[in-house]
Amino acid sequence: MPVSEGVRREKVATSHGRYYQARLASQRRKKLIVIQNIRKRKGVRGIRTTTIGVDKARITKNEALAILVGTQIGAGVLGLPYAASKVGLIPAIGVLLGVMLLMLGTAFIVLKFSAEMRGAQMSTIAQRTLGKAGGWLMYLSVSLMSFGAILAYIAGMGHVFASLFGVSDTVGAAVFWVLASIVVYKGLEASGKTELIMSYFMLALFIAVTAMLFPHAEPERGLYVEWGGLLSITGVAIFALGCHTIIPDVYKGLGSYGETKKVLVLAFLIPTAIYAIFMASFLLVFGRTTPQVATQALEQIYGRLGWLVGNFIPLLAITTSFIGIALAQQSNNEEFVKLGRKAAWALTVVPPAALYFAGVRNFADVLAFAGDTGDLMAFIVLPILMWLAARLRK
Numbered sequence: 001m002p003v004s005e006g007v008r009r010e011k012v013a014t015s016h017g018r019y020y021q022a023r024l025a026s027q028r029r030k031k032l033i034v035i036q037n038i039r040k041r042k043g044v045r046g047i048r049t050t051t052i053g054v055d056k057a058r059i060t061k062n063e064a065l066a067i068l069v070g071t072q073i074g075a076g077v078l079g080l081p082y083a084a085s086k087v088g089l090i091p092a093i094g095v096l097l098g099v100m101l102l103m104l105g106t107a108f109i110v111l112k113f114s115a116e117m118r119g120a121q122m123s124t125i126a127q128r129t130l131g132k133a134g135g136w137l138m139y140l141s142v143s144l145m146s147f148g149a150i151l152a153y154i155a156g157m158g159h160v161f162a163s164l165f166g167v168s169d170t171v172g173a174a175v176f177w178v179l180a181s182i183v184v185y186k187g188l189e190a191s192g193k194t195e196l197i198m199s200y201f202m203l204a205l206f207i208a209v210t211a212m213l214f215p216h217a218e219p220e221r222g223l224y225v226e227w228g229g230l231l232s233i234t235g236v237a238i239f240a241l242g243c244h245t246i247i248p249d250v251y252k253g254l255g256s257y258g259e260t261k262k263v264l265v266l267a268f269l270i271p272t273a274i275y276a277i278f279m280a281s282f283l284l285v286f287g288r289t290t291p292q293v294a295t296q297a298l299e300q301i302y303g304r305l306g307w308l309v310g311n312f313i314p315l316l317a318i319t320t321s322f323i324g325i326a327l328a329q330q331s332n333n334e335e336f337v338k339l340g341r342k343a344a345w346a347l348t349v350v351p352p353a354a355l356y357f358a359g360v361r362n363f364a365d366v367l368a369f370a371g372d373t374g375d376l377m378a379f380i381v382l383p384i385l386m387w388l389a390a391r392l393r394k
Contacts, residue, residue, distance in 0.1 A: 058253045058255075059253035061254065061259060063253075064250045064254050064260070065263050065270075067249075068243045068246060068247075068264065068324075069243075069267055070202075070321065071242075071246050071321055071323075071324030071325060071328075072241055072242065072268075072321075073202065073271055073274065076236060076240025076241075077271075078156075078293050078295060078314055078317065078318075079236050080096075080233075080236055080240055080275055080279050081278065081281075082291060082292045082293075083235075083236040083237075084279045084283055085286070085288050085289075087225070087227065087228075087230055087233050088222065088223065088225045088226055089222040089223060089224075089279065089280055089283045090223065091230070092279055092283075095230070095233050095237055096233075096275055096279075099237040099238055100241055102380065103241045103242070103244075104265070106379055106380055106383035107244055107247060107268070108261070108264070109384070109387045110125065110247050110248070110383055111247050111251060111257070113125040113129065113386060113390075114248040114251055119251050119252035120335070121332045121336060122142055122244065122382075123135050123138045123332055123335070123336040125138075125386065126138035126139075126386060127336075129386040129390055130382075130385060134385070134386070138378060139336050141373075141378035141382065142328075142329065142332055142374065142378045143374075144370070144373055145242075145325075145370050145374025145375050146328070146329035146348070146374070147352055148366050149321070149325050149370045150329075150349065151356055151370075152366040153321060154173050154177055155360075157172065157173060157314075157315070157318050157322075158172045159172070160311050160314050161173070161175060176319075177349070181326070181349045183323055184330060184349060185345050202313070202320070203274075205313050209278070209309060210277055210278070210281045212298065212301070212302060212306070213282065213284075213285050213298075216285045218284060218285070219284060221283065221286070222280065224287075224288075237275075238376060238380070239370070239375050240275060241268065241271065241272070242375050242378075242379050243267065243324065245325065245328035245329065245378070246325075246327065246328040247260075249328060250263070282294050282297065285297075295309070295313045295314060296310055298310040326349055329348045330345050330348045333348060
């Protein structure tokens with residue numbers, strides 16, 4: 001008997017022995033599935049122009065800002081003065097501002113696509129805009145960057161813990177890895193509160209370092225121009241300003257596209273100002289002799305106090321970056337590879353630690369490798385390609 005709206009809905013058995021109402025319900029379900037499939041296809045072929053809010057906010061704006069700033073201010077800030085010493089203060093600040101504007105533009109691209117896809121991670125965004133190949137390229141780029149950064153952070157913190165507490169590098173790295181990994185496993189709420197507290201302490205330490213160095217500054221030591229290290233300062237600046245992987249999590253945590261965009265602007269302006277002042281402080285005092293880990297130079301002027309401050313700055317800076325990058329990569333593994341929470345967490349934090357304990361412990365080389373490969377592709381090249389692909393479809 002054909003289905004029509006004019007037929008009275010009674011419990012009449014069909015040829016298959018089912019009731020008529022069940023048959024109608026089945027058709028409604030099929031219709032709903034068709035509609036959902038159409039929406040999914042539209043999500044791949046054409047990005048919506050309206051943003052979608054998340055139903056429940058879980059973090060405050062201050063926590064969101066702390067997560068973004070904490071993700072940026074890590075090992076990169078410790079290497080910026082050394083990289084800047086290869087070109088001089090004025091060119092270094094010019095490169096830093098140019099990289100900041102470029103990175104802020106690509107961060108807006110990531111936020112817009114993520115908001116239009118209900119907080120999708122970067123790999124999912126790339127897959128929906130550039131196809132499967134783009135999705136996997138983004139996933140591999142972010143994974144390579146995260147893997148290298150986490151490995152470098154473990155190695156760096158091994159040295160810091162060894163200097164502060166008198167233990168071996170291996171023991172110090174193990175203690176740091178366990179504590180930071182627990183915070184990552186607890187999720188965004190825990191890391192937001194943790195990084196909010198750490199960011200305040202870190203900001204106070206940066207102000208203290210600037211005040212300590214200011215009386216010893218001499219302009220002629222930093223006001224020179226050399227172009228041989230231009231690529232080096234550019235690469236370190238890209239690494240130091242990269243926070244794109246955590247943007248989808250921050251958006252979902254805040255639940256508002258407009259609020260996230262405002263926080264994002266501050267999240268780039270604040271670190272850039274800190275980096276510029278930090279570079280100027282060291283270059284005007286140490287010039288071309290600035291060490292690779294800039295804060296180590298404080299001991300030359302202030303002895304024991306300089307040693308203490310010089311170790312606490314990387315302690316806080318690297319810890320906040322570890323939490324932010326590891327948290328984003330954990331979410332990336334959950335969403336893109338469809339792993340469970342525990343498996344995604346283990347894939348994020350265990351392999352870098354295993355490689356460190358196997359003997360790969362060169363902090364500078366690992367950090368440079370991560371910045372020159374994953375960061376450039378994930379934070380600049382692929383977001384621009386995604387934006388161009390969306391424009392062409394329109």
